[in-house]
Amino acid sequence: MGIWQCPVCAAPLDIIETGLCCSSGHQFDRAKEGYTNLLLANQKRSADPGDNRDMLSARRDFLQAGYYQPLAEEILAQCAAGGDEGLLLDIGCGEGYYLDYLLQHLPQWRGAGIDISRQALRLAGKRKMARAQLGIASSKRIPLISGLFDRIVTVFAPIDAAEIHRLLKDQGKFILVTPGAEHLHELKAEIYQQAQLHELAETPLGFVLYQQETVQFPMVFANAKDLENLLAMTPFVYKLDAKVREGLLARKSFTVQAEFLISVYQKAPNDE
Numbered sequence: 001m002g003i004w005q006c007p008v009c010a011a012p013l014d015i016i017e018t019g020l021c022c023s024s025g026h027q028f029d030r031a032k033e034g035y036t037n038l039l040l041a042n043q044k045r046s047a048d049p050g051d052n053r054d055m056l057s058a059r060r061d062f063l064q065a066g067y068y069q070p071l072a073e074e075i076l077a078q079c080a081a082g083g084d085e086g087l088l089l090d091i092g093c094g095e096g097y098y099l100d101y102l103l104q105h106l107p108q109w110r111g112a113g114i115d116i117s118r119q120a121l122r123l124a125g126k127r128k129m130a131r132a133q134l135g136i137a138s139s140k141r142i143p144l145i146s147g148l149f150d151r152i153v154t155v156f157a158p159i160d161a162a163e164i165h166r167l168l169k170d171q172g173k174f175i176l177v178t179p180g181a182e183h184l185h186e187l188k189a190e191i192y193q194q195a196q197l198h199e200l201a202e203t204p205l206g207f208v209l210y211q212q213e214t215v216q217f218p219m220v221f222a223n224a225k226d227l228e229n230l231l232a233m234t235p236f237v238y239k240l241d242a243k244v245r246e247g248l249l250a251r252k253s254f255t256v257q258a259e260f261l262i263s264v265y266q267k268a269p270n271d272e
């Protein structure tokens with residue numbers, strides 16, 4: 001069964017040789033990397049929305065070096081709990097690190113990833129993930145069929161609670177990863193005059209908290225390239241003074257705390 005719905009008329013989309021097509025004839029071509037562009041021109045606020053090429057390749061190289069693997073392992077444990085097989089969706093999947101990791105470790109599961117950035121899906125498509133379908137789409141209006149997903153995962157990306165509620169099965173779980181209060185604090189202290197702690201996530205409307213945990217671990221940077229990638233993939237890139245940057249990259253070793261909050265939500269019971 002297909003999982004996508006037409007962004008124009010909301011009819012189910014069938015898989016055809018060149019991409020996806022609805023019964024009214026709206027067609028969406030599949031790119032050579034394997035993703036389909038389902039973002040309509042009137043849904044874009046800029047010509048090329050979402051993260052850009054430099055941020056995405058920095059994030060891919062940083063993640064591929066394994067720095068956030070302890071986080072990926074915890075997300076995997078949350079996805080796998082209580083389900084031997086199913087369908088999972090990664091909203092704001094970026095270049096696909098977490099979706100790829102999850103599907104490699106959950107051989108009975110199928111997955112989908114959406115992101116508003118074309119470059120993100122180009123890189124995600126190049127991963128040639130088995131059992132994954134990829135679409136360019138906004139998290140505010142996701143062209144997927146309602147009620148299909150057993151797990152929805154979002155890591156550091158914008159969410160729309162109503163859309164997630166619509167897409168999740170009644171017994172499904174929404175796994176939201178946000179920065180923990182102290183995430184990258186040593187780095188922020190070098191960059192900002194007054195480093196603020198991250199604010200923690202609030203329960204999205206229509207959901208109840210099922211479980212919450214903090215994942216913390218130190219990251220030791222002995223390699224300027226990895227630290228450079230971390231700087232380039234975060235909002236620090238916009239704030240960073242050239243001198244501070246030089247000083248940071250010249251250090252022989254720099255230890256930075258990673259801290260993530262993993263919040264697992266279920267749909268609130270219907271009180272009608």
Ligand SMILES: C[S@@+](CC[C@H](N)C(=O)[O-])C[C@H]1O[C@@H](n2cnc3c(N)ncnc32)[C@H](O)[C@@H]1O
Nearest residue numbers: 050051092093094115116117138139155156157
């Ligand atoms: C900080 S990155 C995180 C990417 C990935 N989840 C990860 O952790 O590696 C945020 C991602 O959200 C995407 N994004 C931003 N606004 C979006 C929107 N409205 N709908 C879908 N994706 C969006 C960006 O293009 C980017 O890939």
Ligand SMILES: [Zn+2]
Nearest residue numbers: 006009022026
């Ligand atoms: Zn249509």
